[in-house]
Amino acid sequence: MDIADRPGLAGTRSATDRPGDPSRGVPPRGLPPQPGPGAPNPGATHPDGRPGLSSGSALGSPWEGFGPGLRLASVLTGALLFTLLVVAGVSTGRQHAPTDGVWPNAGAAILFLLIVTGRRGRLLAVLAMVVLSVVPVLLLDPDPQLVVRGVVSGVVSGVLGTWLLERWRLTPDTAEGELLARGPFLRTFGALALASGAGALAAGVVAALGPNGVGADDVAVWFGRQLTAAAFVVFPAVLVGDLRRQGRTWRTEFGAVQRRDLATVVGLSLLSVAVWVGALVQDSLAFLIIPIGIWIAARFSPFVASTWMIGFGGLVIVLTSQEFTAFGHIETLQARMLLLQLFLLTLLGSTTATVAVVEERRKLVDLLVERDRERSARLELLDSITDSIAEALVVFDGQGNLVTANATARAWARLTGEGLAPTSAGYRLLRTDGTPLPEEDYPSRRALREGVVPPHDLLIHTDAGGIVVQVQAVRLREGSALGTDLGAGAQALVVLNDVTEVRARAAKLAGFARTVREDLAGPITTAQDWVALARTHLEPATDGEPVDPARSARAVEHVGRALVRMSDLVDELLVRTRVEAGPVKPERVELEGFLGLVRQVADGAVPRARVRVGPVPAVSADREMLAEMLAAVLRSAVDRVPDGTTPEVSVTGSLQGARVVLSIADNGVGLPPAWRERVFTRFGRFPVSDEPADRSGTSLGLALARSIVERHGGTIRCEPVVPAGDEAEGSGARFVLDLPAAGPLDVEPRSVER
Numbered sequence: 001m002d003i004a005d006r007p008g009l010a011g012t013r014s015a016t017d018r019p020g021d022p023s024r025g026v027p028p029r030g031l032p033p034q035p036g037p038g039a040p041n042p043g044a045t046h047p048d049g050r051p052g053l054s055s056g057s058a059l060g061s062p063w064e065g066f067g068p069g070l071r072l073a074s075v076l077t078g079a080l081l082f083t084l085l086v087v088a089g090v091s092t093g094r095q096h097a098p099t100d101g102v103w104p105n106a107g108a109a110i111l112f113l114l115i116v117t118g119r120r121g122r123l124l125a126v127l128a129m130v131v132l133s134v135v136p137v138l139l140l141d142p143d144p145q146l147v148v149r150g151v152v153s154g155v156v157s158g159v160l161g162t163w164l165l166e167r168w169r170l171t172p173d174t175a176e177g178e179l180l181a182r183g184p185f186l187r188t189f190g191a192l193a194l195a196s197g198a199g200a201l202a203a204g205v206v207a208a209l210g211p212n213g214v215g216a217d218d219v220a221v222w223f224g225r226q227l228t229a230a231a232f233v234v235f236p237a238v239l240v241g242d243l244r245r246q247g248r249t250w251r252t253e254f255g256a257v258q259r260r261d262l263a264t265v266v267g268l269s270l271l272s273v274a275v276w277v278g279a280l281v282q283d284s285l286a287f288l289i290i291p292i293g294i295w296i297a298a299r300f301s302p303f304v305a306s307t308w309m310i311g312f313g314g315l316v317i318v319l320t321s322q323e324f325t326a327f328g329h330i331e332t333l334q335a336r337m338l339l340l341q342l343f344l345l346t347l348l349g350s351t352t353a354t355v356a357v358v359e360e361r362r363k364l365v366d367l368l369v370e371r372d373r374e375r376s377a378r379l380e381l382l383d384s385i386t387d388s389i390a391e392a393l394v395v396f397d398g399q400g401n402l403v404t405a406n407a408t409a410r411a412w413a414r415l416t417g418e419g420l421a422p423t424s425a426g427y428r429l430l431r432t433d434g435t436p437l438p439e440e441d442y443p444s445r446r447a448l449r450e451g452v453v454p455p456h457d458l459l460i461h462t463d464a465g466g467i468v469v470q471v472q473a474v475r476l477r478e479g480s481a482l483g484t485d486l487g488a489g490a491q492a493l494v495v496l497n498d499v500t501e502v503r504a505r506a507a508k509l510a511g512f513a514r515t516v517r518e519d520l521a522g523p524i525t526t527a528q529d530w531v532a533l534a535r536t537h538l539e540p541a542t543d544g545e546p547v548d549p550a551r552s553a554r555a556v557e558h559v560g561r562a563l564v565r566m567s568d569l570v571d572e573l574l575v576r577t578r579v580e581a582g583p584v585k586p587e588r589v590e591l592e593g594f595l596g597l598v599r600q601v602a603d604g605a606v607p608r609a610r611v612r613v614g615p616v617p618a619v620s621a622d623r624e625m626l627a628e629m630l631a632a633v634l635r636s637a638v639d640r641v642p643d644g645t646t647p648e649v650s651v652t653g654s655l656q657g658a659r660v661v662l663s664i665a666d667n668g669v670g671l672p673p674a675w676r677e678r679v680f681t682r683f684g685r686f687p688v689s690d691e692p693a694d695r696s697g698t699s700l701g702l703a704l705a706r707s708i709v710e711r712h713g714g715t716i717r718c719e720p721v722v723p724a725g726d727e728a729e730g731s732g733a734r735f736v737l738d739l740p741a742a743g744p745l746d747v748e749p750r751s752v753e754r
Contacts, residue, residue, distance in 0.1 A: 078115045082108035083132045090140045103150045106196055106226040107233025109158025145210045153203035157226050161195030172241035179242040180359035196226035217334040224341035231348050232313045236306040253303035268292050279326035286326040290347050297354035305355050392496040396444040400424040415462035430459035447473035447492035468500045527562035530555040584622045584711055588742045591616040598651050605631040606638045609647035616653035618742040619660045621712050629708040632701030633664050633735050640668030660741045665721050665734040676718040680706045714738040
């Protein structure tokens with residue numbers, strides 16, 4: 001007898017035995033079923049710890065891990081069950097003949113044929129069933145008609161039932177989906193009913209050919225007997241096989257049952273037995289067992305429910321064979337047997353249907369839990385994303401109530417000292433001109449009316465001062481995560497972006513552009529005027545007066561000076577852009593000595609000046625930026641020295657904590673107190689002695705110096721070398737600034753004379 005090689009109820013079937021139906025998208029036998037919607041997931045779990053169901057998972061084998069030895073044991077178990085049911089049928093038939101003219105072995109025959117596969121294996125199984133039917137009957141009740149009738153009934157029911165179940169894909173190894181559902185349950189019951197009916201009719205034909213004949217009521221009893229026995233064997237087997245296919249075993253299912261629950265099952269089982277004993281006296285009490293079975297199926301695992309069904313059904317059959325049966329007060333034997341069978345089928349059907357409904361519910365719950373978990377994960381991801389962005393996000397509902405806000409919005413709200421207001425009316429918004437914005441024009445209100453509010457600027461007052469925000473808003477569409485889950489009705493999402501610095505930089509850039517235009521206008525105008533004057537002196541006069549080369553040369557010289565000034569301005573602008581936009585790359589920089597940075601810069605920037613350096617500690621700064629800063633300060637110092645005087649600049653420094661304080665003093669005319677801060681503004685003109693109009697000094701270089709010092713975390717100021725009073729300029733000017741000192745291992749302490 002062949003043992004199946006494919007995953008099945010008890011084995012595995014070869015792919016060549018039963019090819020799949022390509023038209024139905026069914027994989028050939030021997031290949032695992034493909035995952036589909038609603039497929040069980042062995043890895044999912046119920047809230048109580050039992051394996052659960054999840055869509056999209058591949059179905060497993062109900063006997064995965066069973067070797068040849070266990071498969072052979074399953075074949076022997078099926079044969080033994082078949083034999084026991086034949087013996088039970090014969091024993092009952094000797095007491096109730098001719099009513100029990102067939103044996104309740106249809107379910108065992110179906111199970112036996114499902115275990116054994118292949119044409120030759122099935123043929124041997126049928127022959128084995130015949131032998132296992134004939135031998136016990138000849139030993140217990142050698143009635144030839146009974147033997148033929150029982151063998152025919154069992155074989156017809158078993159073969160037809162097996163064919164229908166496999167044809168309709170109602171076995172764990174042929175199912176395309178789950179069998180624990182209402183549809184498969186009803187189709188399985190229909191297949192068993194057709195097989196049992198065919199077996200009963202076949203037995204009726206055999207009995208009609210005999211001397212005693214048979215009545216319709218006898219055939220009905222035979223049908224009920226076969227259907228009841230088949231249902232009590234096949235339904236639990238299919239149920240257990242389908243659960244195993246999902247990765248759920250007796251160990252995992254019963255392991256999840258607590259001691260209290262196990263005691264409850266035992267107590268309900270004893271109560272069922274007591275009710276059945278009571279039904280021996282009062283027939284109607286038997287139907288009180290049905291609610292107990294339904295409650296067990298609804299409360300506990302399908303394994304527990306199937307165990308209870310098999311145990312109680314077997315107990316009823318044993319008690320019935322010993323004349324301890326309910327409905328004993330009914331006089332007609334056929335009616336009594338039909339009522340008993342109806343009771344057992346009702347108990348089995350209601351319990352199994354409850355299991356199917358509960359499993360569908362559990363599957364739906366698992367699916368909802370999984371979707372809720374995914375939804376929660378997506379919302380957490382959305383919250384993380386919104387909390388990480390710099391824009392403030394706020395959602396208001398149709399009544400103006402605050403629904404949610406991200407971390408940036410909460411941080412802004414804390415700046416106001418009051419926190420997030422519960423309604424949109426609790427916020428004070430101003431137009432850019434400082435006038436209050438009417439509440440009906442708030443972005444959230446407009447978004448609810450108009451759908452989309454384009455970006456525009458508003459003012460918000462905080463404890464730290466007013467900030468300029470760019471605001472845009474949109475009405476959330478229905479069905480969005482925020483629009484549906486976080487509040488009822490229409491909602492508006494308001495996005496606020498702090499553009500205070502952007503607008504300030506834009507205004508500063510605009511002012512800078514105006515200043516550049518105004519400052520460049522002077523050299524350009526001067527150059528144009530001198531060019532026109534030179535052209536006048538180069539052209540002969542109308543009265544024949546000769547050309548004046550000297551005056552033309554002076555005009556050209558002035559034009560050259562204007563062009564040089566414009567070139568210097570452009571160069572300074574480029575340097576300032578590079579310094580302000582580029583990164584600071586600090587390194588150790590030596591300032592004093594022949595190779596020090598001050599000497600190198602002075603030789604190129606102010607070659608005609610006398611520069612004394614030292615003592616000056618080393619600093620940690622960006623070498624290129626520091627060179628630009630020193631050049632700007634040195635040029636400014638030399639520019640204020642009167643003509644005929646040799647420019648002298650003194651550069652000294654001292655170590656104060658982690659900073660080096662530099663002092664750059666000159667021998668120029670000095671600066672009035674009102675100019676000592678103004679010189680650090682862009683293009684702020686400062687007085688230069690004996691300087692032509694087209695070479696008047698500007699502070700673009702000093703503004704660049706301040707930017708560089710501030711980027712190194714320091715400050716710069718201007719003070720007189722020798723104060724001369726509140727309004728006088730004093731003698732010379734000194735620029736005092738601080739920079740980060742070089743590391744302590746690189747700095748040698750030394751005395752510094754000021």
